[in-house]
Amino acid sequence: MxxxxxxxxxxxxxxxxxxxxxxxxxxxxxxxxxxxxxxxxxxxxxxxxxxxxxxxxxxxxxxxxxxxxxxxxxxxxxxxxxxxxxxxxxxxxxxxxxxxxxxxxxxxxxxxxxxxxVPKTATVKRGGKDETVAIDKLKVGDIVLVKAGEKIPVDGVVVDGTASVNQAPITGESVPQEKAKESEVYAGTILELGAL
Structure with missing residues (x-):
């Protein structure tokens, strides 16, 4: 319809x-x-x-x-x-x-x-603290934290953690992809299990 x-x-x-x-x-x-x-x-x-x-x-x-x-x-x-x-x-x-x-x-x-x-804000690790920052205020090199159930706010490369990410909204892949250090992640995808 x-x-x-x-x-x-x-x-x-x-x-x-x-x-x-x-x-x-x-x-x-x-x-x-x-x-x-x-x-x-x-x-x-x-x-x-x-x-x-x-x-x-x-x-x-x-x-x-x-x-x-x-x-x-x-x-x-x-x-x-x-x-x-x-x-x-x-x-x-x-x-x-x-x-x-x-x-x-x-x-x-x-x-x-x-x-x-795509989320309008991201949780960023700055000066040993976690702070919420508007997406347009992110800088190259910022470390963005994403937990299970959250959407990944920006494209990037994993620096720490492992997770299962549902990329269907972006790539159409029906099976969640495993992400670990040095894996690429995409804005708008959903972190299902783990943390990055």
């Missing part, structure tokens, strides 16, 4: 409408249920954001993206009177772009969630 929600986000409703419009118009044109002008209008609707993006990339960033080539291909299919082929290619491209956008959005959301899950 969560995956379905990420693919049907409010910002993607327009994309879905374009895909359905081009696909339905292609199907109806194939069965001669609509005239050519309606298919061309549907294709223009489908091309709108591609042309807009292509133009913005070209003018603002002096960049030639795939949108330009897609637009040219569809225009060539229209000029060559291969209307249906152009419409089907356009529909396939719109579907591919929709999936890429939705996947990218899901990845960005996962990264935001991961960043939000």
């Amino acid at each position: 969560k995956l379905l929600k990420s693919f049907i986000n409010k910002q993607y409703v327009w994309e879905i409408v374009r895909i359905i419009t081009v696909g339905l118009a292609s199907l109806l044109f194939y069965f001669k249920a609509i005239p050519l002008p309606l298919l061309l209008i549907a294709m223009l609707l489908g091309l709108y954001s591609l042309v807009k993006t292509a133009f913005e990339d070209l003018v603002k960033e002096s960049k030639i993206g795939t949108e330009i080539f897609i637009t040219i291909a569809v225009i060539i299919s229209i000029v060559g009177k291969e209307y249906l082929a152009g419409a089907v290619v356009l529909m396939i491209i719109l579907i591919a772009e929709y999936i890429a956008s939705a996947s990218g959005e899901k990845a960005r959301a996962s990264i935001k969630e991961l960043i939000g899950s």
Whole structure:
């Protein structure tokens, strides 16, 4: 259900409408249920954001993206009177772009969630005492203490202790990894057993 929600986000409703419009118009044109002008209008609707993006990339960033080539291909299919082929290619491209956008959005959301899950403070050993310090106040060489059940607040290398660390949030590994002196540890991972 969560995956379905990420693919049907409010910002993607327009994309879905374009895909359905081009696909339905292609199907109806194939069965001669609509005239050519309606298919061309549907294709223009489908091309709108591609042309807009292509133009913005070209003018603002002096960049030639795939949108330009897609637009040219569809225009060539229209000029060559291969209307249906152009419409089907356009529909396939719109579907591919929709999936890429939705996947990218899901990845960005996962990264935001991961960043939000990293502790804001760390327990540091300074001058023989343990003190709580904001993450942004840590210095290279600080010794950070982490106990069982806590999230590791920063990336680092173990200088003392042994522990079993759940790295699934970062690496996707399902089995906790054993960490000892000189092992690398990652911010956001969970120390399950032991202390570092």
